[in-house]
Amino acid sequence: MPFSSLGLSPALLKTLENQSFTAPTPIQELAISAILNKKDVLGIAKTGSGKTASYVLPLLMNLQGSIIGTNNRHADVLVLVPTRELAEQVKDVFKTFSRTLPQPVKTVAVYGGVSINPQMMGLQGVNVLVATPGRLLELAGSNSVHFSGIQTLVLDEADKMLNLGFKDELDKIIALLPEKRQNILLSATLSDDIEQIRQVLLKEPVVIKIAAEEASxxxxxxxxxxxxxxxxxxxxxxxxxxxxxxxxxxxxxxxxxxxxxxxxxxxxxxxxxxxxxxxxxxxxxxxxxxxxxxxxxxxxxxxxxxxxxxxxxxxxxxxxxxxxxxxxxxxxxxxxxxxxxxxxxxxxxxxxxxxxxxxxxxxxxxxxxxxxxxxxxx
CATH class of the missing domain: 3.40.50.300 (P-loop containing nucleotide triphosphate hydrolases)
Incomplete structure (x- = not known):
């Protein structure tokens, strides 16, 4: 199945071609259409299976036409990740695929270990906010970011976040978000903890489980x-x-x-x-x-x-x-x-x-x- 059959815009298809993406991976093939249709998604697939692009592409599509463009700190999409490196990696994927879009999308990554002041200033006009839980709560505590406009929440590498002890932080963040929103939960494994979050977070989700390929x-x-x-x-x-x-x-x-x-x-x-x-x-x-x-x-x-x-x-x-x-x-x-x-x-x-x-x-x-x-x- 080619990317062109998944409902992506010509601008995104052109970027995929320029980046030498020839065909969707299994999780991309199944997740893109579900996310485009604003469904909640539970995706279980190993690291390196293409999970990031599976949500970045349809979320960029969904943002087109819904961005008001005001210079505020009300993000439309919130992506939570466990580490600084993954935050930067996800931000780069959003930026790469948004370059050719007719309506600009501003993506910002925030995480601890660096000065918080430049991150505060960078949140002006943010559309996609990629964050580690601890730093996000710091920014929320200082009223530097607002959640009332969140349309979609993504928990990427959710298993790793739970393994690192972020459950309390996740609960606090979820409590700050609008009740009506799309939720995407991605994990390399399906554990009891992931099941618990699924029960609380997801509403009639599309469940995608991609078995690890031993042949790799x-x-x-x-x-x-x-x-x-x-x-x-x-x-x-x-x-x-x-x-x-x-x-x-x-x-x-x-x-x-x-x-x-x-x-x-x-x-x-x-x-x-x-x-x-x-x-x-x-x-x-x-x-x-x-x-x-x-x-x-x-x-x-x-x-x-x-x-x-x-x-x-x-x-x-x-x-x-x-x-x-x-x-x-x-x-x-x-x-x-x-x-x-x-x-x-x-x-x-x-x-x-x-x-x-x-x-x-x-x-x-x-x-x-x-x-x-x-x-x-x-």
Whole structure:
């Protein structure tokens, strides 16, 4: 089914063509028409399945003709997201697709970790407001944003917001919104918490569940090395140098470990930067931009930040240590092997992690080659 059959305007179809979008993904195919018809939607699909465009395109269509154009702080669409990186990513998608529209649409992203005053000033004339819950409540508390004009509420990555403890903030925000509105709830997983929000938030929703495609793992070459904890740092540097890696995303389980790995890499003349919740927004944005452009060889991240890292042809992902859950493991390695480009996912597994790695493999339904390595043998 082509995009032209989904009821999108010629201006949006032209932008899709210019951006090399050839055909809708499954969730786009099902969600776009439902949202155009002002239906509530529950969309369950994995990260990277095209969820953002599935609501951005029809919401831009619905805004055309309904924007009054007054210079106020009354947003028409509110999109709530869990992280600063995702807020910027969603804002960029709205801006990209709205450029050719006959009626301008102003999109603003607000989030913590940066000065609130420029964000306050930027809200003048806003149509689409993309926000993290905490900063939005700060702005609402200072009367810097008004909700009476909200036509549509989007909860994007709702599972992540709940996992990060945003439920109380979400309840407070929802209580401030007009009762009559369209609601769109998007999540990578369907948990009991998501079901509870669905019952409260959604009215006769169109339910879209896109099963995760296990075949996507076929593009990822997985390999694991049994390495003692004290040898993980040197072995990581060996892998980067031996394989002449030019762009590698390394995952570590905590902020402290991320910083320690980066410091060791830099002391050994390997260009690396950290991205985690303790870094300033400016530092995070710069590190991610340099990594995506290929200027930075190694980016070391926590699981939280992974939601904002989407690179079509990322060649290498390395697990410095294993994540707590098999789902997080699959999410980590899924940063590579995208857009029909194969990639390598390498895990450094200590003996104490072997049982957990067996659990991950069982949940994943795949066996990973496990090699015991000693640096003295290299």
């Amino acid at each position: 793992l076929d593009l990822i070459r997985q390999l694991a090395y049994v390495v003692s904890p004290d040898q993980k740092g040197p072995f990581l540097r060996y892998l980067i140098n031996h394989h002449e890696m030019k762009q590698v995303l390394v995952f570590a389980s905590s902020v402290q470990l991320v910083d320690a790995v980066v410091n060791k890499l830099r002391k050994n003349n390997i260009d690396a930067k950290a991205i985690h919740s303790k870094k300033s927004q400016g530092a995070r944005t710069e590190a991610l931009a340099h990594f995506k452009s290929g200027k930075l060889k190694v980016l070391v991240s926590t699981d939280l930040m992974a939601r904002g890292i989407d690179i079509n042809a990322l060649p290498f992902v390395i697990n410095y240590d294993l994540p707590r859950s098999p789902k997080d493991y699959i999410h980590r390695i899924g940063r590579t092997g995208r857009a029909d480009a194969p990639g390598d996912a390498i895990s450094l597994v200590s003996e104490s992690e072997l049982h957990h790695f067996e659990v991950i493999q069982k949940k994943m339904g795949r066996q990973v080659e496990l090699i015991t390595k000693n640096l003295n043998e290299l």
